Amino acid sequence: MERQIGRDEIMYTEIKIGKNLIQDKNVIIGYPVRRKIKCKTLIIGNNARIRSGTIIYLGSKIGKNLETGHSVTIREENKIGQNFSIWNNSTVDYGCCIGKNVKVHCNCYIAQYTTIEDDVFLAPGVIIANDPHPGCSYAKKCMRGPIIQKGAQIGVNVTILPFIKIGKYSLIGAGSTVTKDIPPY
Numbered sequence: 001m002e003r004q005i006g007r008d009e010i011m012y013t014e015i016k017i018g019k020n021l022i023q024d025k026n027v028i029i030g031y032p033v034r035r036k037i038k039c040k041t042l043i044i045g046n047n048a049r050i051r052s053g054t055i056i057y058l059g060s061k062i063g064k065n066l067e068t069g070h071s072v073t074i075r076e077e078n079k080i081g082q083n084f085s086i087w088n089n090s091t092v093d094y095g096c097c098i099g100k101n102v103k104v105h106c107n108c109y110i111a112q113y114t115t116i117e118d119d120v121f122l123a124p125g126v127i128i129a130n131d132p133h134p135g136c137s138y139a140k141k142c143m144r145g146p147i148i149q150k151g152a153q154i155g156v157n158v159t160i161l162p163f164i165k166i167g168k169y170s171l172i173g174a175g176s177t178v179t180k181d182i183p184p185y
Helices: none
Strands: 002-004 010-012 015-017 028-031 042-044 055-057
Touching (some): 015 028, 042 055
Parallel strands (some): 015 042, 028 055
């Protein structure tokens, strides 16, 4: 597919969507990316359910059974496993790696370069940070989201700081600010 972007700029992209897509009106699949990225191909697996107000940028790979709520944004360069559910007004910023069977509730923000392993649940209002000192001129060195390991459950209105590791099957209580590594279980 060839899409005209600006007066002199042409972007070559490909969008691959699996079978049985259910898509509401007012959805954008394949939003243009201005950043330079390696691959602008967008892949969405079979049986996706994408609700109104959702914007999915070019350049991500999303497994089968994606389900979005209303007004969801999924940025570029994400690798997202199957059975990913993300509910209303939530954002996955660019460069994240999200496993299978992950559920993200309403009003959540997943910062760039976050890793979320399989079977994780984020309750409403979870905010993830990726920069210990915003505005750093060494963004590639400074920016890294946390690692949330398999089966962790994150409570309502939790804030998770960058460079943190939350151990597998941990439970983070509502309203917590996670400032240090959390052991498994």
